[in-house]
Structure formats: C-alpha cells, structure tokens
Amino acid sequence: MSLDQVGDATITKRRSRVSSLDRHIHGWSWQSFPIGMGTGAVFVTLSGLKEHPSWLTSVETGFWSLNMAIFLLNVVTLSIQALEFPHRAWSLLQDPVEGLFPPMMVLSFATIIIGTVNYAVVNGPASPNVVYVLFWIYVGLSLATCFPMLMIWFNQPHDILRFTPGYAFLVFPLMLTGVVAFNILRVMDPLDSRALGVLFVGYFFQGMSWILHDLLLSWYISVATGFMEGHQANSAFVACGPPGFTALSLINLADHASAILPAHGIISNTAGDIWYAASVMAALLLYGLAVFFFFLGIIPYWFKLHKRLDQILACWALTFPNVGWISTTGVLGKILNVQGLFIVHIVMDTLLFLTWLVLIVLTAKAIWKGLIFNAKDEDVLKDSIFSVNEKFTADNHSDAGTLV
Template identity: 50%
Template structure:
C-alpha cells in the first residue's frame, strides 16, 4: 500500500511535470509485482503450511491485516484508470466490471474476517486504530467509485449505480470506522499514547475522515451532473449534494489533521526503534493519502494556493518517507529480521501423523504426551524422562543419560 500511496499522491499534484507520470508508472508496476508476490506467498502458505495460515487468520493481532490485500487491489484499479484507461489503452467498460469485482472481493474478505474477529472478546487496553483495517476495504468502495466516474460517461444510466453504491459503502465504512475512532480516544484516555509497534497504528485514524472527505467531494461533483440529467430527487438535488459534500469535507479534513498531529507529536518517543518492527511503520503512508489528496480537491473548489501547497508538501513528504522505509525494510530482510518464520512456527506445521508417531513413542516409555514444540524447546528430538535416562523419540530408544 505504501507503493500505491506514492503514485496516488503524485498523480494529483497541481503542477505536474511530464516526467512524474513515468515515475508513477514505475511505482504502479512495482505495486502490481508486490501484489502478485504477496498473493502467491499467501496461497502457498495456505497449501503448504495450512495450520500457519489458519493461525494467521484467527490471530487477533495479525488477522486484522488480512483485508489489506483488498486495499492493494483498490490501488491497482486506480492505477489502471490513471495509466491505461485515461491514455486510451483500455475502455471504461473494463473499469466498470473491475468496480463490481472489487466490491465482491471486499465483501468476500471483510465479512468472514469480521465474523471471526468479533467471535472473541478483546481488551480495550490493547486497542489500536489498526483494528479498523477490517472495514477499510468496504470504505474504499467510495474511492474506487469516484475514480471510475472520472472516466465513465456520466450520461450512461449505469453511472447511477456506481454513484449510489459509492455513497452507500462510503457511509457504511466511515460510520463503522468512526466507532473504532471513539474507542481509540477511550484507549488513549485509559492508558495514554500508544507505545511500541502500536504507535504506528495511530496514523490509521487519519484514514476514515480523510478518505471520506475526498469521496464526498468527488461524489458530489458527479451528483451535479447525474442527478439532474436523469431527473432524480429534485431539480436542485445535485447542487445540494455538492454543497453539502464540500462543507462536510472541510470538517472531516479538520478531524483527519487532528488525528495526524495526535499521532506525530508522541511518535518518536513511543515507537520501538527495532528493525523487526519496520513493517508496521508502513502505516505512516497509505492512511494519510485520503486527507493529502483532499487538500488538492478543496484547493480546486476554492482556488486556494494554500491547499495546493499543503498537498504538495505532504506529497513529497510521503515520497521521502517511502524511500526511508523501503531502504530500512530491505536492510531488515537482509538481516533476517522480517519475513522469516520462527522455528516454533515451522515445527507447529509438522504433519499430524509425524506428531502422533513421536507421541506414541514417548508414551511407550511411560512419558507424558509431548508436543513437537516441547521437543524443539528441549533441543532436538530427545526428551528427558528422568534424571538417569533419555528417550530418543525419533528412534524410540531409551539411553543412559551419561551416554547422551
């Protein structure tokens, strides 16, 4: 998502040199490569290490990040619109189909994950705004919709479907995530600012108001054309939708900026500066895209140089942050700090029949039932039975302790 954040913000610059388009296309291609790679790895994990995949989905912390694959797909759709549909390489029919595919994908991932996550209790003292990632893909339907409407003929009756569905899902996503934001304030009041890896999650709170502000402005612009054209609601409905959207966007931008400052000020003093937590730092990029691009949209509405300048400053800051995080992530991978499974996780995926064989061998010597994790922690496949002998569970032999 951090890769997508770069070209999503760069593409909206007011002063946009031609060479930036080539830079954006490079990041767009890199985003596709990362998406395909991550999807392949998850698929291989499901096939080869099924228990680990199940643990990932059921984990109350790691499980909330599963829907992020849908967000990556959203950035790819927007990239397709910017660099393939706008230049004329693909038709608007393609993105109309992609819009409905995205909705299906979001529902297929988010609904089961929400059911799994809410099936168990969670402590408010461990709350982080990152838990809202479970709903983010549904909220971003509105963002995908406004990009589809940029290239889709607004006089086509199907544009009504895109507009209304965009409003519905944007409302669903924003209000559900807003409930999460209230819990975030309660958490901070209870335990103080987030610490460690959770300090990165504080920036996720900028996402719901920022993306909703952007979606409202752009959906309002489309409403000015679509609603009067088809005689829907009333003659002035389009203008009312648009005017209300602009006012609401200004207010939501203020909320997003509050959460941004709320996360920035204590960040350096609260975050753990360890390479093994570098992946969590990527939360500093994508959630901020919404309010950053909103600056550009409001700048166009009010012809305000202040908004355009703010957008440019935040955009280049995100680009600089990407370079820093990308370099540190590569360094962490080289050092084996991230992406490598722990030994206990590998042993936990041992085949059931192997587990049974080792346990049966242990039982035949009068030992208690033993798990493969216990064996690993004792340093190999040998289990100490008493102070005088050991059992080699692999061979099923008892040996005098002195001979081991």
C-alpha cells in the same frame, strides 16, 4: 508405525531440506500487503498535484507497476504457504494481530484499480468497461472479506485498554469503495445508466463504513487508551484514514453527482449541485478531524516508537492512511482557491515519497538480515510434521475402510 515415529523420521529426513526459500515462504505474512499499499499511496497522492508534467506521470506509472508486482508476489507466496504449510496459514488468520491484516489485500487491490483508471484508461488502451467490472469485483471482495472477519471479531469481547486504531482495518476495504467509485466515474459517461449504480453504491458503503469507523475510533480518543506505545505508535495514523478518505470521497462523488443526477432526472435538476455544495462543507469538517488525528499521532511518535528493525512492517502505517487527507488538501485548494493548500499538498507529497524511500530501504535490509519474513527451521519442520501426520492419519483411515 506410530505418529511419533513418523514425525521423528520426517525431522531426520527433512532437516537438511529446509532451504532459505522454505523459511521465507513459511515466514511470510499478511503484513506484506501494506508495503504495496504504501507504494500505491505514492502514485495516488502524486496524481492529484495541480502541476502535472509528463515526467511525473511516468514516475507514477512506475510506482503503479511496482505495486502490481508486490501484490502478485504476496498473493503467490501466501497461496504457496497455504498449500505447503496449511497450519501456519490458518494460525495467521486466527492471530489477534496478524488476523487484522487480510483486508489489506483488498485495499492493495483498490490502489491497483485506481492506477488502472489513471494509467491504462485515461492515458492508455484499456476500456472503461474493464474498470467497471473491476469495481464490482472489488465490492464483492470487500464484502467477502470484511463481514466474516467482523463476525469473528464481534463474536468475542475486547478489552478497551488494548484497543488500537488498527481494528479499523476490519472495515477499511468497504470505506475505500467511495474512493474507487469516484475514480471509476471519471471514465464513465454520466448518461450511462451504470454510472447511477456506481454512484449510489459508492455513497452507501462510504457512509456505512465511515460511521462504523467513527464508533470504533471513539475508543481510541478515550482517556483509557492514551498514546500508543512501541510498534502500536504507527497505528495511531490509521485514525487519519476514515475522515480523510470520507472527505475525499464526498467531494468527488458529489462532483460526479452534479452531472449524473440531472442526466437521469433523479430527485430534481438541482439535486446534484445541492449535494456538491453540502459535500464541500462536510468534507472541510472531516478534513479538520483528519489533520487533528495526524498531529495527535506525529507529535509523540518518535518518543513512543521502539526503534527496532524487526518491527519495520508496522511503520508502513505512516503512508497509506494519510493519503485521504493529503489528497483532500489539493482538492480543497482548487475548490476554495487557497494557494497555501497547494503548498501543503506538495510538501506532504514530498514527505510521503521520502517516507516510502526510507521504509523500502529498511524493509529490504530487514529481509536481508532475516528479521522479517523468515521462519526458524524448527517451525518449518513442525508445520511440515503436522501435514505429514494428517496424511498418515488419512491413509490409515483409508486402509481401514478398504479392509472392512
């Protein structure tokens, strides 16, 4: 029997077997992880509010739990897809658009670690040793994800006219190392020698990825790029991430450095205070850049966006890239004693929550209507045929080897 006959027989046999579950598994993509990141953005920003009643902590814990559930759903679904439809899984990694989103899995894991620190260590039974181990797992995952994808990306030329800030996703996990690091240091003893490693690794990767992001984003503000059109209008907000998260990391890492460095006799007794003072100034400069990028994205947004429900996943970029500068707003308010910044922080947190609410409803509606995460029957059958043909070829080789 020929391969074509096997394929025809498979179509006849499996046409009635393409269930709704098969279509959803085949249609799932790495763009599902920004949903969890947007959910994590809510509790991360709310946790930084100056006024923090106990009921708000309960709300944040609920969002953290939902974030973990979404993360597990995505990991399990994509794993099943890789087993059942390996050609589909491989094509997603090679796609010029979808291929930018695998690092989002690592970023989603970062929000889970931050939530674990806030709600399972600070206010719960977990040990600081747990999140210390999670920190190094995060660093390992970031390196294992970012560097291979960067090698693939740099292996071919790119047209500057088609550049979007979304390319910054390739290094985003490394950039959040500083954010994860200062959250871990919150529950570690400054006298612990392991705190030095977390501090310096946080600085190392934060600086490296921030500068690389700035070099990439310099293309975005060039005249050739201009305002983003259609679903790419959402990626304009990705530009807020590097300066915003770096500002947040510099202040908080330096805050811990002011206690850790003198405790271990590193550099000098005043090194920590000098780092802190310099970091506040640098953070203020970066904060201004992040706010600029935010308004550069929000002013033309409604006029450039294509209002299509099947492109709703791209709209989740309205949430997580803005977490850095929004959280920095509250931190600078405390340091500089500017009451207006506290008001801005509350307003932006409220708007972020409302944005999440609208997006989660529209995303659920898009899934219900089959506009996203839903493949066509013929696509499911086609990829299934590929799997059967590979097995058929392997069996033939095996039989030939046996005859020999």
